[in-house]
Amino acid sequence: MNRKRFLRGLRKHLSFLEREELESVVLEYINRIDCSKKKDEEIIATFGSFKDIQREVAEKYSKDSKKVLKKENGIQYFYKNLKNFGKIIKNSKGKKKGKIFFDLLLLILITCILKIPFLFLRDIGDRYIATFLDNNLHFLASWGLIIEIIYIIVAISFFIRTFQKWFKNLK
Numbered sequence: 348m349n350r351k352r353f354l355r356g357l358r359k360h361l362s363f364l365e366r367e368e369l370e371s372v373v374l375e376y377i378n379r380i381d382c383s384k385k386k387d388e389e390i391i392a393t394f395g396s397f398k399d400i401q402r403e404v405a406e407k408y409s410k411d412s413k414k415v416l417k418k419e420n421g422i423q424y425f426y427k428n429l430k431n432f433g434k435i436i437k438n439s440k441g442k443k444k445g446k447i448f449f450d451l452l453l454l455i456l457i458t459c460i461l462k463i464p465f466l467f468l469r470d471i472g473d474r475y476i477a478t479f480l481d482n483n484l485h486f487l488a489s490w491g492l493i494i495e496i497i498y499i500i501v502a503i504s505f506f507i508r509t510f511q512k513w514f515k516n517l518k
Contacts, residue, residue, distance in 0.1 A: 348388060348390065348391050348392075349387060350380060350387045350391070351355060353376075353387075353391045353394075354373060354376070354377070356397055357372075357373060357376060357397065357400065358373060359397075359399045360397040360398075360400065361373075361400075361401060363405070364404070364408060368408055372404055374399065379394075427511075428510070428511055428514065432514055434493070435447070436448075442474055447514075450513060450514075453475055454506065454509055454510060454513065455506075457505075457509075458502050458505060460507050461505060462502070463496075463500055464499055465494055465495075465497070465498040465501075469490065469494040471489065472490045472494070473487060473491075476490060480482075
């Protein structure tokens with residue numbers, strides 16, 4: 348990675364800092380690059396990932412690094428975990444790979460079972476709509492759609508959070 352790209356990424360990942368703190372850290376990294384006798388790309392490679400730098404700087408400035416990392420990444424953080432998960436499965440052997448697949452299937456099964464309360468809720472709503480609104484198809488369809496959308500949001504949130512908790516310690 349060249350100097351310009353690195354500094355742009357550094358500013359982006361350290362945007363949680365106050366302006367003066369941010370410029371101080373960026374200047375520190377510029378000095379480290381300038382003082383090195385290695386090529387820019389070589390010295391930048393020794394700094395580690397932006398996530399590592401972010402964690403280190405957050406600790407230095409007494410920021411909660413977990414909040415900083417969570418705030419900065421969101422869906423991208425899950426995507427990176429998913430990519431790493433694929434690499435871990437590819438490199439795993441025997442029982443470890445079997446356990447990972449079993450845990451993943453269990454997580455998918457639990458996410459599917461999570462739909463049962465939503466089915467009951469939809470059926471109860473359908474009965475009330477049929478009783479009080481004379482089987483109005485527009486209300487029935489709207490009610491069913493609302494329940495499905497809520498289920499999808501809950502299921503995706505549950506799956507992502509649980510996936511990250513269960514598989515974060517795999518190496």
